[in-house]
Amino acid sequence: MTQTIMIIDDEIEILDMLKRYFSLEGYHVITAAGGKEALQKLSKQPDLILLDINMPDIDGLSLCKSIRDFVSCPILFLTANTEDSDKIKGFGAGGDDYIIKPFSVDELGARVSAHLRRENRSKTKPRVLFDGQLAVDYLERTVYWDGKEIPLLKKEFDILEVLSQNPGQVFDKERLYEAAWGLDGLGNNSVVAEHIRKIRAKFAAVGAKQYIETVWGVGYKWEKASVN
Structure with a gap:
């Protein structure tokens, strides 16, 4: 089945260039010259969205926040902003990746392909119960502590999924980024740390035990706990 990519950018030249590229790669492409x-x-339900941040009518961060509740597909930001703080804002808004302009269309194509592969992988994993209280449903992508849902964003769940399926295994930040994003994680340490911080805060908010342990100077691991 042909997958659909939506490209949102107020620069018509970029829209045209990316539409030609991804159409030749076999995707169905929808373009929008702004947030409105x-x-x-x-409503066309894209499989992935490429979203420019700096747009005059609705900026990309605001648009991402407003649609994330009913759009579950990967959202990749396209932006000239290069600071780590800008990346953290982007991920906090619900984005899944951050592509710096100017970019290589081949690298962008590889990132799009990697995100779609993760979305399309077989979802046959069962619901797993840790210590009788923490329930992780890998099919529904939901997490509950003692019956109370812990609301995780998409990438937060991706990180939890990688760690919880490999209890006791230490992931450095680069490997964890690569495992969760499907791409080379060099230089994305602050992004991983920010996602881990948010996961822990959400666990704490419902009184849940903290399963993600910091291995100082190395990375993170999921505590080896009893699984029912």
Whole structure:
């Protein structure tokens, strides 16, 4: 089945260039020259969204926040902002990746392909219960502590999924980024740390035990706990 990519950017040249590239790669491409037009076309249910941050009508961060509750597909930001703080804002808004302009279309294509592979992988994993209280449903992508849902964003669940399926195994930040994003994680240490911080805060908010342990100077691991 042909997968659909939505490209949202106010620069018509970029829209045209990316539409040609991804159409030749075999994707169905929907374009929107701004946030308002994108909102009108989201009913087409894209499999992945490429979203420019700096747009005059609705900025990409605001648009991402407003659609993330009903759009579960990967959202990849396209932006000229290069600071780590900007990346953290992007991931905090619900984005899944951060592509710096100017970019190589081949690298962008590889990132798109990697995200779609993760989305399309077989979802046959069962619901797993840790210590009788923490329930992780890998099919529904939901987490509950003692019956109370812990609301995780997409990438937060991806990180939890990688760690919880490999209890006791230490992941350095680069390997964890690569495992969760499907790409080379060099230089993304702050992104991983910010996601881990948010996961821990959400666990703490419902009184849940903290399963993600910091291995100082190395990375993170999931505590070896009893699994029912």
